Amino acid sequence: MIAMELKPIKEILQMLEGYEKIVLFGDSGCAQMCDVGGILQLEDMEELLSSHGKIVLGYVFVEGGICDGNAFKLSVANKMHMLEEADAYLVQACGVATQVVTEALPAKEAFPATNTQFLGSMPERFMHYEKCSMCGDCVLHLTGGICPITRCPKGLLNGPCGGAMNGKCEVNPEQDCAWQLIYDRLKALGKLDNIRKIWDLRDWSPTHKPRKIEVTGDSMMS
Amino acid sequence: MLTLTRLQELLERGEFVVTAEVGPPHGSDSRMVITKTDLMKEHCDAINITDNVRGIPTMDSSVCSHLVIQAGAEPVMHISARDRNRIQLESALYGAHALGVRNLLFVTGDHSLLGTHPEAKLVYDFDSIQALQIARHLMSGTDLSGQKLEGIPEFYLGSTFNPYADPIELQIWRVEKKRDSGARFFQTQAIYEISRFEEFMDGVRPLGVHVLAGVIPLKGPKMARFMNRRIPGIAIPEEMISRLERAGSGLTGDARRKAMKDEGVEIALETIEAVRSINGVNGIHIMAVGWEEVVPELVERAGLLPRPR
Numbered sequence: 001m002i003a004m005e006l007k008p009i010k011e012i013l014q015m016l017e018g019y020e021k022i023v024l025f026g027d028s029g030c031a032q033m034c035d036v037g038g039i040l041q042l043e044d045m046e047e048l049l050s051s052h053g054k055i056v057l058g059y060v061f062v063e064g065g066i067c068d069g070n071a072f073k074l075s076v077a078n079k080m081h082m083l084e085e086a087d088a089y090l091v092q093a094c095g096v097a098t099q100v101v102t103e104a105l106p107a108k109e110a111f112p113a114t115n116t117q118f119l120g121s122m123p124e125r126f127m128h129y130e131k132c133s134m135c136g137d138c139v140l141h142l143t144g145g146i147c148p149i150t151r152c153p154k155g156l157l158n159g160p161c162g163g164a165m166n167g168k169c170e171v172n173p174e175q176d177c178a179w180q181l182i183y184d185r186l187k188a189l190g191k192l193d194n195i196r197k198i199w200d201l202r203d204w205s206p207t208h209k210p211r212k213i214e215v216t217g218d219s220m221m222s
Numbered sequence: 223m224l225t226l227t228r229l230q231e232l233l234e235r236g237e238f239v240v241t242a243e244v245g246p247p248h249g250s251d252s253r254m255v256i257t258k259t260d261l262m263k264e265h266c267d268a269i270n271i272t273d274n275v276r277g278i279p280t281m282d283s284s285v286c287s288h289l290v291i292q293a294g295a296e297p298v299m300h301i302s303a304r305d306r307n308r309i310q311l312e313s314a315l316y317g318a319h320a321l322g323v324r325n326l327l328f329v330t331g332d333h334s335l336l337g338t339h340p341e342a343k344l345v346y347d348f349d350s351i352q353a354l355q356i357a358r359h360l361m362s363g364t365d366l367s368g369q370k371l372e373g374i375p376e377f378y379l380g381s382t383f384n385p386y387a388d389p390i391e392l393q394i395w396r397v398e399k400k401r402d403s404g405a406r407f408f409q410t411q412a413i414y415e416i417s418r419f420e421e422f423m424d425g426v427r428p429l430g431v432h433v434l435a436g437v438i439p440l441k442g443p444k445m446a447r448f449m450n451r452r453i454p455g456i457a458i459p460e461e462m463i464s465r466l467e468r469a470g471s472g473l474t475g476d477a478r479r480k481a482m483k484d485e486g487v488e489i490a491l492e493t494i495e496a497v498r499s500i501n502g503v504n505g506i507h508i509m510a511v512g513w514e515e516v517v518p519e520l521v522e523r524a525g526l527l528p529r530p531r
Contacts, residue, residue: 153333154304154344158351158399159392161330162384162411163454170454171333183389195392198399201308201352201366 001030002094003128004114006041012090013052015111019088021055023079025101025110026092029065033122036114037092045092045113057082066097072104083108136206142194144185151178157199227324228296229268230378233407233432237530238498239505241298241409241434242517243270244290246281255286258514259293265521266295267529268325270409270507273300276453277334277342284314288321298380299323304331307347311356312365319375327380327409328353328400332454350381351396354403379404384411384455385422394425401431409507411455412438414462414489416496427502434507435497439490439516442482443467462489487516487523494524 006012016022024042031037039061046056060079064071076083083089089110091098101110118130133150139157140147149155153171160179163170167180186192225231232239242262247254259269269290273283287297299318306314318326328350334342348356359366363374381400387393397408408426413419413435426433440446440458443466449456469485470478497503506524510517521527 153335154330154346154349156330156346156349158349159396160387160389161349161454162382162387162393163332164387165455165457167388171335177388179392180389183392196395198351198355198402201348201355204347 001033001120001122002096003117003120003122003130004030004034004036004094005117006036006092006114007112009048012111012113016049016054016088016090019109020053021057021085021087022049023057023060023083023086023089024092025060025062025066025089025097027062027064027066027097029062029067029093031066031093031097031114034114034128035126037097041092045090049090057086066091066093066100069100072100076104134207135204136211137203143182144189144191144194146178146182146185148178148182151181157202159195226376226378227268229298229325229407232267232530233504235530237267237505238526239268239432239434240266240508240521240526240529241268241270241505242266242508242510242514243272244286244514245272245275245511246283246286248278248280250281252281252289255281255289256293259290259295261514262517262521263293263295265518265527265529266508267505268296268298270298270327271300273302273329273331274305275337276332277304277337277339279339284318284321284323287318287323291322296325297323298325298327300327300329301353302329302331303346303348303350303353304334305342305345307345308356308366311348311353312360315357315360315375315377316371316373319373319377324376324378325380326357326377327382328357328405329382336452336454351399351403354379354381354400354405358404378406380407380409381405382409382411383422383426385413385419386411386415386457387455390422390425394422397426397431398429401429405431407432407434407504409434410436412436412449412509413493413497414458416493416500418457419497420500423500423502432504433502434505435493435500435503436507436509437490437493437497437520438509438511439513439520440466440486441513442470442479442486465489483516487520490516490520491524494520494526 024045026037026042042059049056060075062071062075066072088108089101090113091101091110092113095116098110098112119132120128120130122128135149160177164177167177169175169177244258271283271286283299287299290297330350360375364370383397408431443463446458446463450458466482466485470482473481494506508517
C-alpha cells in the first residue's frame with residue numbers, strides 16, 4: 001500500500017488559515033490502514049479543527065480508495081450540497097487523493113493533510129516498510145524476491161558496496177544489508193548464478209514522470 | 223607492451239608501487255593541491271584525487287587531477303557513481319582526458335546520508351561496475367547512444383575493494399565483475415587486521431589484477447574510534463586501539479599526541495611490511511587524510527625509496 005503520515009497539526013492549521021467551513025476526506029484503503037484517514041482519524045481531525053475555531057461540515061469517506069474514480073463519484077453523489085457550502089476540503093489520504101478531489105471538485109481548494117511516503121508492507125498496525133520503488137521493470141525473479149533497487153539505499157544491482165559489514169548496511173547499522181539477504185536467499189535456493197553475472201547499465205526511462213497505463217481493447221493477458 | 227601511464231608501466235613491470243591520496247580543498251584554494259603534491263611527489267608514483275568523499279563537497283576531482291599534473295606528478299582521478307548520471311559521467315570523462323588525466327579509479331561512493339549534505343537528492347544512475355563499462359565503452363570510440371566521438375579518450379582503469387566487507391564471496395565476485403568491466407588495478411580500503419585481507423586475497427589472486435593495499439596511518443585512539451564508527455567499511459581491531467592508548471599513557475599535551483602518532487606510524491609500517499609479503503599485493507596506497515606530512519616518512523622508513531624512474 002501507499003504509506004503516509006499526517007502532517008504536523010501546525011502545518012495543517014496554517015494551510016487552512018482563512019477557511020472556516022471544512023469537509024474532511026478519507027477512505028478505507030491505504031488512508032485507513034495508515035491510520036491517517038479512517039473514520040477514527042476523521043473524527044479526531046474534526047475535534048481538533050473545531051477546537052481551533054473551524055466548522056467541520058462533514059466527511060466524505062470512500063469505501064476502497066479515493067483514487068478509484070467510480071467509488072469516489074458514488075461517495076460524493078449525495079453530498080454535493082455540503083461540498084458546495086464548504087470553504088475548503090482537507091484530504092486525509094495520499095497525494096493522489098488530494099489531486100483526485102482537486103480535479104473532481106475544482107470550485108474549492110483541496111489541501112493535503114498527509115505526507116505521502118512510499119510503497120510498503122505493513123506487518124502490523126503502525127509499522128510500514130518500503131519494499132517497492134515502482135521502477136517499471138521488476139527484477140524480483142532474479143533477486144530471490146528481495147528488491148535491491150528499494151532496499152539497498154544505493155539501489156545497487158551488482159552486489160553489495162564496500163560498506164556492508166556483518167550483514168548490516170553502512171547507512172544504518174540496525175538495517176540488514178539487502179544484498180546479504182539476497183545472497184542468503186539465493187544460496188538457499190541454489191540460484192547464486194543469478195547474481196554472478198554483470199548487471200548491465202539499467203534503462204531508467206520506465207521511471208520517467210508522469211507515467212500512465214492505458215489498457216485498450218483486448219490487450220490485457222493477450 | 224605499450225602503456226598509457228607510469229602507474230600502469232610500473233605495475234606491469236612488477237615494481238612495488240606507492241601511491242598516496244590528496245584530499246581536494248573544501249573551497250577554491252588551488253595552492254593546497256599543489257603544496258600537498260609537492261610534499262609527496264618524490265615519494266610516490268602517482269597521486270590520487272578523491273571525489274567528494276562521504277558526500278562532502280570538495281573541489282572537482284578532474285580539476286584537482288589537472289593541478290597534480292601542473293605540480294609535476296601523475297594523478298589517479300577518483301570518480302564516484304553517487305553524484306552523477308551517465309550524461310554527466312560521459313561529459314566528465316571527455317573533460318578529464320582533455321586535461322591530461324589517464325588513470326581513473328571508480329568507486330560507488332559512500333551514501334551521502336553519512337556526510338554534510340544529507341538533504342541532497344541521490345543519483346546512483348549506475349554503480350562502479352557499470353561506470354567502468356561506460357568508460358570502456360567510450361574508449362571504443364562511440365558514446366552510449368552509438369554516436370561517434372570527436373576525440374576518443376584512453377584511460378587506465380581501476381577500482382576499489384574492501385576485504386572486510388560482507389559477504390566475502392559476493393565481494394570477490396564484485397572484484398571479478400570490475401575486472402571484466404575493464405578495471406586493471408585495485409586499491410583496497412585501509413588494511414589493519416591482516417588475516418581477513420589474506421583470505422580475501424586468496425580469492426582475488428586468480429583474477430590476475432594489480433592490487434594496492436590501503437594504508438591509513440592512525441593519529442591516535444580517538445581517530446581510530448571515529449573511523450570505526452563513522453567511516454564505512456573500516457575495521458580497526460580493538461587491540462590496535464589500546465596499543466595507541468598505551469603509547470600515550472602517563473603523558474599529556476603535545477608529548478602525548480606525539481607518542482600516539484609515533485605509535486600510529488609504527489603500526490602503519492608493520493602493516494606495510496605485512497602486506498608486502500602477501501602474494502598478489504603489488505603496492506600500497508597511503509591515505510593520510512589531512513596528515514600528508516607523514517607520507518614521506520612512511521615511504522622512507524618502509525624502505526621504499528628511491529622510487530623507480
